[in-house]
Amino acid sequence: MLHEQRLDGVHLPAPLLKLIYKVKGAGRVALVTDAMRAAGMPAGESILGGRKSGLPVIVEDGVAKLMDRSSFAGSVATTDMLVRNMINLAGVSLPEAITMMCQTRAEIMAVAEPEGFN
Secondary structure: OEEHHHHOOOOOOHHHHHHHHHHHOHHHOOEEOOOOOOOOOOOEEEEEOOOOOOEEEEEEOOEEEEOOOOOEOOOOOOHHHHHHHHHHHHOOOHHHHHHHHOHHHHHHOOOOOOOOOO
């Protein structure tokens, strides 16, 4: 699976995304997000984890970082961002990106519709 933090265009460079897709194909790459609460919000301060006991972070340029900017601190990648990034960074077609977001994940979780089911 390509975890969303790695598909934000920062953690993994486009050539590596292209290689992963070329080697694995849409049926073996799943796009998954577990974005933190700052996902979809404007840049600025947020919290990673619980509101009372979480870690303060800063979101800049679409990436959550520790306040001292010494490390990444979680993901703010949304589902639509993952699909767009596979299209724009890895050169994947829209149908294949949607397959990675939906069908491949469903197959991994064994909840996919049987082939030919209408």
